[in-house]
Amino acid sequence: MTTAPRFQIVAHSGDARRGLLRTPHGLVETPAFMPVATYGALRGVGFSELSALGAQIALANAFHLHERPGASVIEAAGGLHGFTGWRGPWLTDSGGFQIASLAKRATVREQGVNFRSPLDGAKRELTPERAIAIQEALGADIAMVLDQVAPVEPGDQLRAQAVMERSLRWAERCKRAWRGLPGRALFGIVQGGAHSGLRRQSARATVALGFDGYAHGGLGLGETRAERSALVAETHAQLPVETPRYLMGLGRPEDLLAAIATGVDLFDCVVPTRHARHGLLFSDDGPLNIKNARYREDSTRPPDRDCDCSVCARHSRAFLRHLFLIGEPLGPSLASLHNLRYTLRLMQRARAAISAGRFETLHAELAARNA
C-alpha cells in the first residue's frame, strides 16, 4: 500500500512532459493549471462553471481558510470538498508566503512563525506541525510543507542559505507530522532564491527527505524568464523523474509555456483573474485592454476570436468594455471566465502538442505572435 498519488508520464516532447496525476478526488492531466480559490472560492467565478472551463484541480490557502471560517468548520463540513461544493481535487498551500506578506509583526523562530492575525489582531502561531494539521483538517488531496519565505537582499547569500536551511528543517518536521491518509500527497518545496547552488542543494536535501512531489518556491520575484528557466531546469536534474513538479505562483501565458518547456507539471496563479479585474483579456496575440476607447463600437468581434468560452461565444468587445465602464461586477466576472478558459485551454493545447511531439513548435509560434 502506498500513500503517494500515482503519477505517470505518458508523453514527452523535448523536456516537456505530459502526465496523469491520480488523486482521491479524480485524475489530473498535466501540465495542469490550478485556479486559485484562496478562501475556497474563485474571484467572481462559480464552481459550477469551473469544470466546463476545463479545470481538474483547484488551489486554496490553508492560512486564510483557517482565519475564516476556521479549519474546524470546514472539517465538520466534510473538508473543502464538502464545504465549497468543488468536489474535484484540492491542493492547499500552507500559507508561509501569505503570513510573511500579510500579517503584522510576524516573527520567525526555529519553532515556527508568530504573528498577529490580519483579521482580529490576535496572537497566532503557525508551526510546521500545525500547518500540516490544518491542511489535513481541510481534507487536501495535496498538501504543501510550511516553508520560510523571507525577503533576502540580492547578493546576501548567507541569509539566503539560512532561510533555505530552516525551510529544510521545517520540511522534515512537516513530513514527520504528516499522517498520510491513503492517496493524499505531501509536496516539498525547493528554495534558495536566485542562487543556483543553493537551489541545487535544497533540491537534493528535499529529495533525500522524500516527498510525493516537488515545488519550486520563491521564484517570479525579479529574475528574468531565462534565469528562471535555468534555475528550474537545474533543479529538475536533481528530482526523481516520475514525480510531479510544481512551479508556484506564476501564470502569465508566456511564463507557463517557458516552464512547461523545462518539464514543469503543475501551476497556480492569481494572474488570470487579477488581470481580468483590470480589464486585461488574454489572447494568443497578447492581452487585450478591453477598457480601451478603440473598442467602444467594436460590437462584432469577441474578445478573442480563437476562444471557445461562453463569453467569447456571446459577447462583443464593445459590450465588455461597456460593463467595465459602468463598473458592473459582471465585467470582471466575464473577463475572469475568459482568462481562466484561455489559461486552461493553453494547458490542453500544451498537452496535445506534447503528445504530438511538437511542443517546441507551439511554444515558438505563440512566443512569436505575442512578442
Place this chain on the structure above:
Amino acid sequence: MTTAPRFQIVAHSGDARRGLLRTPHGLVETPAFMPVATYGALRGVGFSELSALGAQIALANAFHLHERPGASVIEAAGGLHGFTGWRGPWLTDSGGFQIASLAKRATVREQGVNFRSPLDGAKRELTPERAIAIQEALGADIAMVLDQVAPVEPGDQLRAQAVMERSLRWAERCKRAWRGLPGRALFGIVQGGAHSGLRRQSARATVALGFDGYAHGGLGLGETRAERSALVAETHAQLPVETPRYLMGLGRPEDLLAAIATGVDLFDCVVPTRHARHGLLFSDDGPLNIKNARYREDSTRPPDRDCDCSVCARHSRAFLRHLFLIGEPLGPSLASLHNLRYTLRLMQRARAAISAGRFETLHAELAARNA
C-alpha cells in the same frame, strides 16, 4: 397586418390569468417576471445563465443606456439583442422615473424634461418623441411611453391630477412618434398616485389613445398591499381584457402573488438582486439572512431546500455565509442567481396553479407560510 404583439389568455383562476405574449424575439408566458438589466446587464449574473433560470424576457433602461454607451452604439450593434448577447425579448423603460430620481436640477416643462446628465453634468432634454426614438434605436420589443414622475404630497389631488394629465398628453405624443415596426409593442402607463378616481380617469383616457399593453405606474410608493390591490383591480375594470397588464417596479414574492391575484401579467423589479446583495435569500418561509451567525456551521442544508437552482444544488448556508463574510463578490452573485430563480420559479408555479384553477390555494398557502 397588425403591429401589436399577439397576447392570448389561456387560463383563468379567479381574477388571475395565464397568458402567452408573442414578441419578435420569442414567446413570453405570463404571469412573467422580467429581470432588470438597467444598463443592459444583470447585476452579477450572466445572460448565459438567464435562460436556465427560466427568464423569457429582460428589462433595460433607455435613459441609462443612452447615457452609456449611447443609443447609437447599441443601434449599430444590432440593438440590445446584438449588443448585450441576450437574444430574447427586451422591454425598455423610458426613463422618466430615473430622470426624476437621479438627475440634478431636472425641470419638467410641457415640451419635456430638461436635466443635467448625472454622468458628465451636460444639459440634456428628454421629450416624449426622443424617448420613443431612443427605444426604437435600442430595438425594444416592448417600449414604454414617457410619463411624468413627480413627487406629490399626499392629499394634493390638484397636483396629482396635473401630473396625470400631462402624462396623458405625453402618452399621446409618444403614440404619434411611434413608428411601430412589425410585432413591436408600445405600452401606455396609468398614473394618478393613490387616488382611485384619478387612476380610473387615467386608465380610461389611456385606453382611448390605444396601446398594445397597459402598465400601472407610480405604485409601491407607500400604499398598503390591500390599497394597491384595490387600485389595480379598479384600473383593470377599465382595461381591455385581452391586452397585457404590467405592474412596474414591484417584486417581493408576496407583492407578486397579490398582484397576480388581481390579474397582472408582467412584473419587473430590482428587489431579487438587491436583496441578494444584502444577503437576503428568498424562500417560501420568508427571506433567509445568510449572514446570520446561526448559519456558521450549517453546512448540510442549502439556502432553500425546495429550490432547484444551481446554487442550492451545490452550496450550503455555511459556505454562502462565508462568501459574504470575506466580501467575495461571488456571494452576491450566487445569492442573485438563487433569488432570480426563486422569483422566476414562483411565476412558473403561479402559471401552473392558474391552469389547474387553484391559484388562490397557492396564494393562501404561501401567505400563511410567509406570515
